[in-house]
Amino acid sequence: MNNNKRSLTAHQDDFFSVVKALLVIVLLLSIAPQALAAGDAEPAAKVVNPGAELWREVRQREAPVAGTTQVAGMDSGVLINIRGEQWRTFRMQQLIPAAGALLGGVLGIIVLFHLIKRGLRLELGRSGNYLLRFKEIDRVLHWFVATIFIFLALTGLILLTGRVVLIPMVGHDVFSVIASASKEGHNLFGPLFLLGVIGLFIRFVSKNFPGKGDIGWLLKAGGMFGGKHPSAGFFNAGEKIWFWLVIFIGLTLSATGLILEFPFFGQDRLIIELSLVLHGVGAVLLVAGLFGHIYMGTAGMEASLESMTSGYVDANWARQHHDQWAEACEAEGAVIAGEELAKKQRLRGTKNRVPDRPAAEEGQ
Amino acid sequence: MARMKFLCDAERCIECNACVTACKNENEVPWGINRRRVVTINDGSPGERSLSVACMHCSDAPCAAVCPVDCFYTTDDGVVLHDKDICIGCGYCFYACPFGAPQFPTTGAFGSRGKMDKCTFCAGGPEADNSSEERRKYGSNRLAEGKLPLCAEMCATRALLAGDGDTVSNIFRERVTWRGSSGLTWGWGVAYSKPGLRRGRGVEGKAAGKD
Structure with missing residues (x-):
């Protein structure tokens, strides 16, 4: 009984399998032309975990793969931040060594230059007559920006290079206090620098457009080559370049600094990393320029600091370094005799800012 | 010595955020700070995947490399920790970190950052183990008690694994081999x-x- 049933089913199965086989042959014949035209038959579909594709994308880090998250915060949906490493490598392996090399190199060049050239002396000595170079408001503005910039440069350099330079000297605990104070101070006084730069621009821009003699001044590198001092107006080409560096780099530093100081206006990590790069590079360049500026204003050029302390410069100094301006002043009759100036300053209660050595003595 | 690692199995994570909550509760982190977060990619589409992310305790940690005050250190268990007494809250570690792990409370003036806070692998900080000082600054120190991080211990689907790297990868390898x-x-x-x-x-x- 059971056997019978089984064989019957077996017969039925055989029958159906023959029918199935025939149907398959008919089907195959009907699609054969297309199959031949398409080449080999398609391989059996291989099922790939969609996750594999996803993680390959994430791990190859071609783009930060962003998703959604319940946690608020900057870039919290980003799974892997790829640019952080580029920024870190730039800062630690390029910016910090380059900053050290540039600032050290510029300092070294200035020291060498001074040892060889001993700075620019007043060729004709002092005349005892004076010209007003910078009004009080300009001097106040200059020292305002100077104080803030030197403070920002020091605190910034502490934060940039302290780990390499200061931690080995003072240790982690002490440096942490220094760095924390530097950071707070840098943040506090940073925005004032922007005001200073704007002030400098307003007060000095009219005197800093390219003018007659600038090319010649540059070609002679301000008299370093070619003996005779090249002709210059109120500002020479070097001072003009310094002015525009201060304005452009200063504004860049201010803009990036504000982006960094107030990180809650939706700026993401990319913008902040770019700002850190610009801020660091710009700051190091401007500090290198500052070294040159300080040198030329003090030891590098006799009697030039007076223009920013008393505001008055010796007429001979003006004729030597800014002949066009000196001639214009003399034509206007703006030359002030030494005694007259001393009297003026006594009346104002100003301390003797101008050296009142007699002109004759100085001359010989 | 163990080499502590987290591993999140994306085939198992169901984005319940229990790890986030458990971490926040266990470590009593300040308002606005989540040491752990769950990121979902392709949310709502077939093939969506979620991952629970926190500090990955890198062998060569970018945060430690970039820190201007050098406040990071790696424990014998391979856990990357930092010293909040030295941290100045500059935020550089957050920009360098591939995983967005460092977090900052906005406590100071002008919304400036406070001292950085991040996942400690439930291993506290440089203070004495389980001292009140350590608890106040860094939260729990479960490792010192012989326990693993609470986020992983709480995970309902066992997606988030924490522990010695060898053990964790053995578990994961077995899962990959026999995944249903x-x-x-x-x-x-x-x-x-x-x-x-x-x-x-x-x-x-x-x-x-x-x-």
Whole structure:
């Protein structure tokens, strides 16, 4: 009984399998032309975990793969931040060594230059007559920006290079206090620098457009080559370049600094990393320029600091370094005799800012 | 010595955020700070995946490399920790970190950052183990008590694994080998009730023969 049933089913199965086989042959014949035209038959579909594709994308880090998250915060949906490493490598392996090399190199060049050239002396000595170079408001503005910039440069350099330079000297605990104070101070006084730069621009821009003699001044590198001092107006080409560096780099530093100081206006990590790069590079360049500026204003050029302390410069100094301006002043009759100036300053209660050595003595 | 690692199994994570909550509760982190977060990619589409992310305790940690005050250190267990007494809250570690792990409370003036806070692998900080000082600054120190991080211990689907790297990867390797489906288990019927549906789509996976 059971056997019978089984064989019957077996017969039925055989029958159906023959029918199935025939149907398959008919089907195959009907699609054969297309199959031949398409080449080999398609391989059996291989099922790939969609996750594999996803993680390959994430791990190859071609783009930060962003998703959604319940946690608020900057870039919290980003799974892997790829640019952080580029920024870190730039800062630690390029910016910090380059900053050290540039600032050290510029300092070294200035020291060498001074040892060889001993700075620019007043060729004709002092005349005892004076010209007003910078009004009080300009001097106040200059020292305002100077104080803030030197403070920002020091605190910034502490934060940039302290780990390499200061931690080995003072240790982690002490440096942490220094760095924390530097950071707070840098943040506090940073925005004032922007005001200073704007002030400098307003007060000095009219005197800093390219003018007659600038090319010649540059070609002679301000008299370093070619003996005779090249002709210059109120500002020479070097001072003009310094002015525009201060304005452009200063504004860049201010803009990036504000982006960094107030990180809650939706700026993401990319913008902040770019700002850190610009801020660091710009700051190091401007500090290198500052070294040159300080040198030329003090030891590098006799009697030039007076223009920013008393505001008055010796007429001979003006004729030597800014002949066009000196001639214009003399034509206007703006030359002030030494005694007259001393009297003026006594009346104002100003301390003797101008050296009142007699002109004759100085001359010989 | 153990080399502590987290591993989140994206085939198991269901984005319940229990790890986030557990971490926040265990470590009593300040308002606005989440040491751990769950990121979902392709949310709402077939093939969406979620991962629980926190500090990955890198062997060569970018945060430690970039820190201007050098406040990071790695414990004998391979856990990357930092000293909040030295941290100045500059935020550089956050920009360098690939995983967005460092977090900052906005406590100071002008919204400036406070001292950085991040996942400690429930291993506290440089203070004495389980001292009140350590608890106040860094939260729990479960490792010192012989326990693993609470986020992983709480994970309902065992997606988040924490522990010695060798152990964690052995568990994961076994899962990958015997995983029941290839990841196309989208939809209730396919995932749970009708194995035939899976077979019809060719998504039985490597465990088909393992009845």
